Amino acid sequence: MxxxxxxxxxxxxxxxxxxxxxxxxxxxxxxxxxxxxxxxxxxxxxxxxxxxxxxxxxxxRWQSWRSPREVHPESNTAQQLHLMESFVERALSAPQFVLSWLSARSQALDDGERLHGRFETLMNEVFYVLDDYPSDPALREDGDISEEELREHVDETLRRSRSLD
Known part of the structure; x- marks a missing residue:
């Protein structure tokens, strides 16, 4: 067996x-x-x-992280945070950010990385807002958020998550 x-x-x-x-x-x-x-x-x-x-x-394998400061630097969660910063700094386009962030999130979940409390809520909010952003402009509908609105949301999430430290 x-x-x-x-x-x-x-x-x-x-x-x-x-x-x-x-x-x-x-x-x-x-x-x-x-x-x-x-x-x-x-x-x-x-x-x-x-x-x-x-x-x-x-x-x-991983402890539960309550803030970005606690995140292990070699984790997929650290990669998600780095992608968020790169997107806010305009080093990544929205489609690049969405694809890379969702991939890192999926890998974080597969690897058992765990977030806790408000930090988990904030990172989940990014996941949910990505659902409202169509990476393909041909799929854009009324009510979908723009690239700039996505960037503002990610920037706000980073700011709020830093306040957890």
Whole structure:
């Protein structure tokens, strides 16, 4: 067997196998599952120290970041922030920014990078506003935001996220 799910009568499960299998079994990513298990292990540490030992052998790859200052410089989230700054400084066109930012976001999610609190909300707002910006001018409709409105929104998001530091 390459993959397995073991469940207890109390509703706890252990998922093991390939990265693709484990990811498909989880509702929120591998790192989030590891964080949840660590919290669970801490509650049980007094009664069963081996649970804590197992948890410590499988720590999350990334910590949850509450501000841009906390973001690991080699992360995809750092890349998203850099792309936002480049776009605001007009070093990137809107279509370049949209494509690159969405790619970095997707990779951040795949890698289990986690944001927390207001910082997560601000970065999600960028994602949502990108949905209102058609990169292809032929697809533009009434109510869609312009490139300049997108730039203003990204600039405002950067300003607000810096205030979290």
């Amino acid at each position: 390459d993959n397995a799910i073991l469940s207890t009568a109390r509703g706890y499960s252990l998922v093991a196998g390939s990265r693709a299998f484990v990811r498909a079994c989880l509702d929120s990513g591998i790192d989030e599952a590891r964080v949840r298990f660590l919290r669970y292990a801490r509650r049980l540490a007094y009664a069963n120290p081996s649970v804590m030992a197992v948890s410590m052998e499988h720590p999350p």
